[in-house]
Amino acid sequence: MTKISDYKMVEIKNLHKYFGKLHVLQGIDLFVDEGEVVVIIGPSGSGKSTLLRCVNFLEKSQRGDIFIEGSLIERKQKTINQMRQKVGMVFQHFNLFPHMTVLQNVIEGPVQVKKVTKNEAVILAEELLKKVGLEDKRDVYPAMLSGGQKQRVAIARSLAMKPDVMLFDEPTSALDPELVGEVLGVMKDLAREKMTMIVVTHEMGFAKEVADRVIFMDEGKIIEEGKPEELFENPKNERTKAFLSRVY
Amino acid sequence: MSKIERVLEVYDFSIIFNQFHIFIPAAIETLKITIASILIGLIIGLFVSLARLSKYKLLYYPASLYITVIRGTPILLQLFIVYFGITSIVTLNAFVSAAIAFGTHNGAYIAEIFRGAIMSIDIGQKEAARSLGMTKIQAMKRIILPQAFKRAVPPLGNQLIIATKDSSLASTIAVRELMLKARQMGSSTYNFFEYLIIAAVYYLIITSILGFVVHRVEKKLAVSDR
Numbered sequence: 001m002t003k004i005s006d007y008k009m010v011e012i013k014n015l016h017k018y019f020g021k022l023h024v025l026q027g028i029d030l031f032v033d034e035g036e037v038v039v040i041i042g043p044s045g046s047g048k049s050t051l052l053r054c055v056n057f058l059e060k061s062q063r064g065d066i067f068i069e070g071s072l073i074e075r076k077q078k079t080i081n082q083m084r085q086k087v088g089m090v091f092q093h094f095n096l097f098p099h100m101t102v103l104q105n106v107i108e109g110p111v112q113v114k115k116v117t118k119n120e121a122v123i124l125a126e127e128l129l130k131k132v133g134l135e136d137k138r139d140v141y142p143a144m145l146s147g148g149q150k151q152r153v154a155i156a157r158s159l160a161m162k163p164d165v166m167l168f169d170e171p172t173s174a175l176d177p178e179l180v181g182e183v184l185g186v187m188k189d190l191a192r193e194k195m196t197m198i199v200v201t202h203e204m205g206f207a208k209e210v211a212d213r214v215i216f217m218d219e220g221k222i223i224e225e226g227k228p229e230e231l232f233e234n235p236k237n238e239r240t241k242a243f244l245s246r247v248y
Numbered sequence: 249m250s251k252i253e254r255v256l257e258v259y260d261f262s263i264i265f266n267q268f269h270i271f272i273p274a275a276i277e278t279l280k281i282t283i284a285s286i287l288i289g290l291i292i293g294l295f296v297s298l299a300r301l302s303k304y305k306l307l308y309y310p311a312s313l314y315i316t317v318i319r320g321t322p323i324l325l326q327l328f329i330v331y332f333g334i335t336s337i338v339t340l341n342a343f344v345s346a347a348i349a350f351g352t353h354n355g356a357y358i359a360e361i362f363r364g365a366i367m368s369i370d371i372g373q374k375e376a377a378r379s380l381g382m383t384k385i386q387a388m389k390r391i392i393l394p395q396a397f398k399r400a401v402p403p404l405g406n407q408l409i410i411a412t413k414d415s416s417l418a419s420t421i422a423v424r425e426l427m428l429k430a431r432q433m434g435s436s437t438y439n440f441f442e443y444l445i446i447a448a449v450y451y452l453i454i455t456s457i458l459g460f461v462v463h464r465v466e467k468k469l470a471v472s473d474r
Binding site for chain 2: 097
């Protein structure tokens with residue numbers, strides 16, 4: 001692996017997104033370094049999830065550029081598909097494939113997209129399931145799992161593609177409170193292993209503990225960013241202050 | 249003479265039991281038409297449903313037109329068009345005509361069944377598949393369609409039973425299926441009622457078996473839901 005070099009892992013330049021007339025992203029500039037954990041916070045409707053979804057083109061932005069590992073992602077299906085192999089995504093509602101077992105969910109990407117042999121994929125999948133603490137669930141269907149277990153499988157499924165960046169779109173928002181910890185635990189492990197992560201979340205505790213940098217968004221703009229201790233303890237912008245006083 | 253005695257005098261119910269077996273070849277013919285028309289319908293239905301869901305107008309409009317025309321005209325008319333209407337171009341035998349006409353007919357209904365089933369799959373499934381780097385076709389084949397097929401099984405079972413009953417229309421072009429057999433036997437012996445009852449019992453047996461099979465398939469596919 002090369003050392004942190006001349007390019008950023010993810011770079012977003014002047015990104016604009018409209019839903020009809022609604023200007024949901026109003027010129028976002030953001031970069032994420034290799035191995036960095038960036039947490040995006042902000043009120044609902046601030047555009048944070050949309051921003052995340054624009055990074056891997058699940059939403060098509062109208063203006064602006066995305067660079068992954070220094071290369072511009074052209075708006076061509078082939079380029080986007082290739083980019084997505086390197087950019088993993090974890091969803092709020094897990095989106096596991098219900099017609100496949102846990103193991104089949106995890107090997108699906110490597111086998112179908114990367115054309116890895118099934119045996120190799122299974123070895124990797126078992127390793128990943130062990131890592132998220134679910135090796136005993138490999139032959140179970142998702143319907144049998146708790147929300148926390150589903151989300152951990154979803155993380156393993158994403159990791160099976162050996163991504164360089166992981167996007168987390170409110171990964172704990174659909175979970176019962178007592179299940180949040182197990183998912184955050186897996187994410188903390190990943191952060192420790194220097195996975196590059198962009199996390200949209202309402203878990204301020206996680207942001208404080210794990211984030212290298214926190215971004216506060218409101219009304220489609222980045223209002224403030226900084227190290228978690230700065231941003232949480234000493235916010236400069238009025239809107240950041242107002243938001244933080246409401247969530248604490 | 250009481251009414252019951254009169255009924256027993258006019259009708260010869262022993263025919264129903266004694267001649268039940270002579271309908272077996274006709275029942276097989278009925279099954280053959282039904283299965284052929286459903287298989288053709290499934291293939292047409294799959295592609296037409298995908299075309300209807302496509303954003304490309306060149307696919308969407310012909311598919312919509314096909315469904316509108318088939319659903320808006322009688323199945324008997326469709327059968328006659330295939331059998332009598334295009335004889336100047338090609339002459340098809342009765343069985344092939346029935347299979348094509350009924351297959352095309354079922355295709356339109358099955359397309360709508362598939363379309364509904366595909367649309368009922370949560371958008372998150374497609375997003376998860378695409379976020380792994382799958383192409384649209386891969387996502388459709390590996391993730392969306394298997395789930396959609398499962399949801400389509402109950403309405404497809406319904407369509408299968410409708411197709412079984414609709415196959416009786418093939419008697420009008422002299423396919424040697426149950427309905428024709430009943431009418432022929434009836435008109436040569438004047439025991440219409442008895443032979444029609446035999447046909448009715450065969451239809452009931454066939455539709456019941458098919459209903460049972462569909463139910464079993466449904467149950468088998470439900471393993472991942474438990």
